[in-house]
Amino acid sequence: xxxHLPALQVVVPLAAAPLIVLLRRPRVAWLLASAAALFAFxxxxxxxxxxxxxxxxxxxxxxxxxxxxxxxxxxxLSAFVLVLVAGVGAVVMPYAWRSIPAELPRDQHYLFYAxxxxxxxxxxxxTITGDAFNxxxxxxxxxxxxxxLIALGRDRRALLAAYQYLILGTIGATxxxxxxxxxxxxxxxxxxxxxAQRLPELAGxxxxxxxxxxxxxxxxxxxxxxxxxxxxxxxxxxAPSVVTAFLxxxxxxxxxxxxxxxxxGVFGARQVVESLPVTGILIGLSVVAIVTASLVALWxxxxxxxxxxxxxxxxxxxxxxxxxxxxxGLTATVLHLFNHGVTKGALFxxxxxxxxxxxxxxxxxLRGLGRAMPLTxxxxxxxxxxxxxxxxxxxxxxxxxxxxxxLQAGQWWLAALVVATSLIAVAYVWRFVEAAYLSAPDERxxxxxxxxxxxxxxxxxxxxxxxxxxxDTAYTVEGARRAALFMLGGLP
Amino acid sequence: xxxxxxxxxxLALPLAGAAGIALAGxxxxxxxxxTLATAALLFAxxxxxxxxxxxxxxxxxxxxxxxxxxxxxxxxxxxxMLFALIASGLWIVNSVxxxxxxxxxxxxxxTRFYVCFALALAATLGIAFSANLLTLFLFxxxxxxxxxxxxxxHGDDKARAGGRVYxxxxxxxxxxxxxxxxxxxxxxAGTLDFTPGxxxxxxxxxxxxxxxxxxxxxxxxxxxxxxxxxxxxxxxVAPTPVSALLHAVAVVKAGVFAVVKVIVYVFGVDALxxxxxxxxxxxxxxxxxxxxxxxxxxxxxxxxxxxYSTVSQLSYVVLAAALLTPVSVTAAALHIAAHxxxxxTLFFAAGAIYTAAHKTEVxxxxxxxxxxxxxxxxxxxxxxxxVGLPPAAGFLSKWFLLTAVLEAGQWMALAVVAASTLLNAxxxxxxVYRAFLRPAAARGEAHGEAPLPMVAALTxxxxxxxxxxxxxxxxxxxxxATAGG
Numbered sequence: 020x021x022x023h024l025p026a027l028q029v030v031v032p033l034a035a036a037p038l039i040v041l042l043r044r045p046r047v048a049w050l051l052a053s054a055a056a057l058f059a060f061x062x063x064x065x066x067x068x069x070x071x072x073x074x075x076x077x078x079x080x081x082x083x084x085x086x087x088x089x090x091x092x093x094x095x096l097s098a099f100v101l102v103l104v105a106g107v108g109a110v111v112m113p114y115a116w117r118s119i120p121a122e123l124p125r126d127q128h129y130l131f132y133a134x135x136x137x138x139x140x141x142x143x144x145x146t147i148t149g150d151a152f153n154x155x156x157x158x159x160x161x162x163x164x165x166x167x168l169i170a171l172g173r174d175r176r177a178l179l180a181a182y183q184y185l186i187l188g189t190i191g192a193t194x195x196x197x198x199x200x201x202x203x204x205x206x207x208x209x210x211x212x213x214x215a216q217r218l219p220e221l222a223g224x225x226x227x228x229x230x231x232x233x234x235x236x237x238x239x240x241x242x243x244x245x246x247x248x249x250x251x252x253x254x255x256x257x258a259p260s261v262v263t264a265f266l267x268x269x270x271x272x273x274x275x276x277x278x279x280x281x282x283x284g285v286f287g288a289r290q291v292v293e294s295l296p297v298t299g300i301l302i303g304l305s306v307v308a309i310v311t312a313s314l315v316a317l318w319x320x321x322x323x324x325x326x327x328x329x330x331x332x333x334x335x336x337x338x339x340x341x342x343x344x345x346x347x348g349l350t351a352t353v354l355h356l357f358n359h360g361v362t363k364g365a366l367f368x369x370x371x372x373x374x375x376x377x378x379x380x381x382x383x384x385l386r387g388l389g390r391a392m393p394l395t396x397x398x399x400x401x402x403x404x405x406x407x408x409x410x411x412x413x414x415x416x417x418x419x420x421x422x423x424x425x426l427q428a429g430q431w432w433l434a435a436l437v438v439a440t441s442l443i444a445v446a447y448v449w450r451f452v453e454a455a456y457l458s459a460p461d462e463r464x465x466x467x468x469x470x471x472x473x474x475x476x477x478x479x480x481x482x483x484x485x486x487x488x489x490x491d492t493a494y495t496v497e498g499a500r501r502a503a504l505f506m507l508g509g510l511p
Numbered sequence: 512x513x514x515x516x517x518x519x520x521x522l523a524l525p526l527a528g529a530a531g532i533a534l535a536g537x538x539x540x541x542x543x544x545x546t547l548a549t550a551a552l553l554f555a556x557x558x559x560x561x562x563x564x565x566x567x568x569x570x571x572x573x574x575x576x577x578x579x580x581x582x583x584x585x586x587x588x589x590x591x592m593l594f595a596l597i598a599s600g601l602w603i604v605n606s607v608x609x610x611x612x613x614x615x616x617x618x619x620x621x622t623r624f625y626v627c628f629a630l631a632l633a634a635t636l637g638i639a640f641s642a643n644l645l646t647l648f649l650f651x652x653x654x655x656x657x658x659x660x661x662x663x664x665h666g667d668d669k670a671r672a673g674g675r676v677y678x679x680x681x682x683x684x685x686x687x688x689x690x691x692x693x694x695x696x697x698x699x700a701g702t703l704d705f706t707p708g709x710x711x712x713x714x715x716x717x718x719x720x721x722x723x724x725x726x727x728x729x730x731x732x733x734x735x736x737x738x739x740x741x742x743x744x745x746x747x748v749a750p751t752p753v754s755a756l757l758h759a760v761a762v763v764k765a766g767v768f769a770v771v772k773v774i775v776y777v778f779g780v781d782a783l784x785x786x787x788x789x790x791x792x793x794x795x796x797x798x799x800x801x802x803x804x805x806x807x808x809x810x811x812x813x814x815x816x817x818x819y820s821t822v823s824q825l826s827y828v829v830l831a832a833a834l835l836t837p838v839s840v841t842a843a844a845l846h847i848a849a850h851x852x853x854x855x856t857l858f859f860a861a862g863a864i865y866t867a868a869h870k871t872e873v874x875x876x877x878x879x880x881x882x883x884x885x886x887x888x889x890x891x892x893x894x895x896x897x898v899g900l901p902p903a904a905g906f907l908s909k910w911f912l913l914t915a916v917l918e919a920g921q922w923m924a925l926a927v928v929a930a931s932t933l934l935n936a937x938x939x940x941x942x943v944y945r946a947f948l949r950p951a952a953a954r955g956e957a958h959g960e961a962p963l964p965m966v967a968a969l970t971x972x973x974x975x976x977x978x979x980x981x982x983x984x985x986x987x988x989x990x991x992a993t994a995g996g
Binding site: 404407408409410411416418419422434438439445456491492493496497500 | 576577579649656671675678682691694698
């Protein structure tokens with residue numbers, strides 16, 4: 020069984036989905052979905068441990084050897100992302116136990132759990148597969164389930180948000196598949212390792228460049244790179260709380276992973292960095308994303324939307340690392356995938372508790388929250404420190420490498436920009452702190468007590484992780500550095 | 512206990528104390544006992560380290576690697592020992608004072624107050640013992656964050672505005688200047704450990720060193736070099752015990768302590784003098800000394816006057832360190848100690864006046880010395896120390912500073928010290944004069960001294976201020992060891 024773990028990683032959550040639809044009972048659905056998520060997490064941890072000790076794993080689906088069959092590949096980079104995605108997938112399940120009944124009518128519960136399993140399977144599949152077309156298939160599995168998950172939101176605006184995401188997401192997927200099609204025309208293969216071997220001789224040719232461009236734009240839409248981020252704020256703001264937390268921590272991160280895979284695993288660092296202005300464009304867009312999205316976040320009247328815009332800015336930091344394209348920069352990118360995933364996951368989980376008790380997360384509802392929901396408020400403040408990048412938190416570690424990478428690349432102005440823009444994060448976290456602790460509560464919308472215990476426990480697990488990975492960084496930094504070295508080595 | 516265990520205890524005790532205070536929140540007497548017991552135990556642990564340091568040892572504690580090659584680690588060298596002794600020793604006195612102040616003024620949220628105070632001490636000890644820049648930075652930021660609830664304690668608009676300035680300047684400077692400086696140091700030197708002689712010599716050109724020094728000096732906002740000094744007067748909205756221990760001792764001394772550490776152990780005194788990268792620093796520090804004194808002279812609010820006096824006195828330490836000679840470094844270390852005792856006495860007195868008479872302005876203090884002789888007597892001692900006259904601790908450090916200035920032939924610095932001594936006298940003497948020699952303006956005021964714990968505390972610190980003048984051996988030994996003598 021252990022040798023089939025790469026397949027089971029995806030198959031178990033995938034198979035859980037139809038089973039849930041068949042059984043339908045909410046509790047059974049929750050149990051199945053939790054079991055599948057937990058299994059996926061354990062599988063990811065085992066795979067990561069195996070990769071760390073014995074090197075990359077190549078699994079041939081149905082025993083069809085690559086390049087004819089589909090290859091699943093677990094290496095330093097994908098193992099790292101698998102652990103993040105499966106870990107968040109597992110942490111949100113106990114949270115869903117209380118938050119889903121509060122937000123969805125009873126007859127929709129099983130739908131949520133089925134879609135959640137599908138989405139998890141899709142994201143894990145995108146990460147683990149070594150086949151460019153298979154990435155597209157799983158991208159669609161994940162995206163289609165996401166559209167529905169977002170549309171489940173209580174607010175009617177969730178429908179519009181899901182529709183926006185549907186349109187833009189489909190355009191993104193189409194661009195991606197056009198890019199893959201061009202690569203297939205050029206090389207006659209879809210296996211990523213194979214592509215990487217055959218592409219260098221075609222480097223610089225017009226179709227290869229076009230493929231790179233299509234894939235960049237397509238994936239950038241999925242990962243919400245400015246200015247292709249327009250779907251994100253509404254989707255995050257109106258989706259059910261647990262969906263927002265899960266998506267924010269995983270979906271865009273996996274898309275970044277796909278971009279990394281293509282840049283450094285298929286086209287090769289050399290072609291991306293040297294023959295095209297990709298890095299320049301990425302740096303430019305990232306800078307604009309960081310500055311504008313942070314400023315827009317600052318002026319939001321709703322805390323959930325504020326966090327959504329902050330995500331756009333944080334994605335800017337992630338892509339900035341790719342643009343810097345040295346070892347520290349790429350380490351920062353991979354680290355921030357993880358660290359920001361954990362941080363934003365914690366924040367959205369906690370905000371979900373507020374939405375449940377206060378009926379929303381507008382700033383007028385946050386007034387005096389420190390009194391009414393002390394644990395939630397403290398958790399948000401602490402996770403907010405990680406969002407800022409205060410030392411001792413996960414966010415600090417990513418920032419350290421990002422600034423280091425910029426300095427090592429001689430781009431001191433980027434280093435200055437990174438530190439200066441984290442002041443904007445200080446300002447928006449501060450807005451929360453002042454509202455929660457230094458404002459008198461609004462009598463009409465005062466929340467009725469602390470969030471349910473399971474939700475608090477799940478949220479505080481994530482808050483704890485923000486600090487754990489800020490102090491003991493052996494796992495994350497080592498994993499990210501290995502992934503970065505591996506990408507710069509140009510190996511698939 | 513072994514040295515490593517003692518260091519661990521020094522850091523863990525205030526944290527455990529904070530937890531205990533939180534748990535005992537509903538029973539004030541038990542809660543205050545926890546604070547006092549924690550403070551006493553902490554001081555005992557710090558004292559336990561002293562013989563080892565005086566014997567020339569460097570107790571160490573390595574916790575884990577935070578980043579590859581950079582540890583979360585602690586090393587107790589003489590300067591850190593001195594700072595830890597002052598902070599933990601004064602915490603005991605300050606806790607006694609706090610109990611009197613908080614109860615007499617019926618302050619709200621007292622549990623939060625004592626919890627944050629214990630956390631602030633943990634951060635201070637972390638700074639004092641840090642073995643490298645990253646550990647220092649970690650606790651430096653922690654200190655800013657845990658003191659913020661103390662600054663905004665009253666939760667009103669004034670507290671909110673003060674809190675904004677406080678956090679804005681301290682976090683802003685540390686993120687925008689200090690953090691890049693640390694990362695650049697790492698990129699250049701490949702280490703962040705505090706090493707005698709510095710880690711940067713020969714690693715970068717004089718221009719880069721000068722730029723880095725500027726990032727450090729302005730990045731360490733807690734040292735309150737102008738123009739990043741505004742947070743300190745803003746922090747005066749806090750209850751007075753906070754102003755006394757944190758914003759006259761722990762927080763601000765953490766700033767100048769970090770400045771001295773960076774100059775001595777990161778750049779290296781000789782290396783810095785060799786490339787002449789610090790030539791601008793005495794000017795900035797001198798400007799801060801004089802300008803802040805002038806502002807203090809014009810402030811009628813007593814706590815504001817004291818705050819600007821602190822800004823000015825902090826720059827004495829920076830000025831001394833910036834002269835880059837062994838004697839000047841000794842003066843810098845000594846002034847960290849000397850100023851602490853004097854200034855905490857002054858703040859204690861200000862808080863006692865507020866508690867007993869509800870007066871906050873200098874102009875209201877006519878004749879108050881007759882009603883509160885102990886308080887105003889202690890105030891006079893603190894003032895003498897600030898001006899730098901015997902028999903108070905301030906004289907000692909000023910003596911060493913003047914020696915260093917004359918040795919270095921820095922005439923500008925000499926003029927600054929002379930001018931500021933006159934200014935100090937000009938803004939402190941009138942207070943003492945009003946208190947004792949002017950008749951009280953309003954008749955029939957029926958207040959005496961503040962509650963006993965407060966008076967006891969301020970008398971104790973005043974006595975310490977004088978004691979340090981007569982028995983300077985310990986402080987001097989640690990200060991000289993810092994300078995490598």
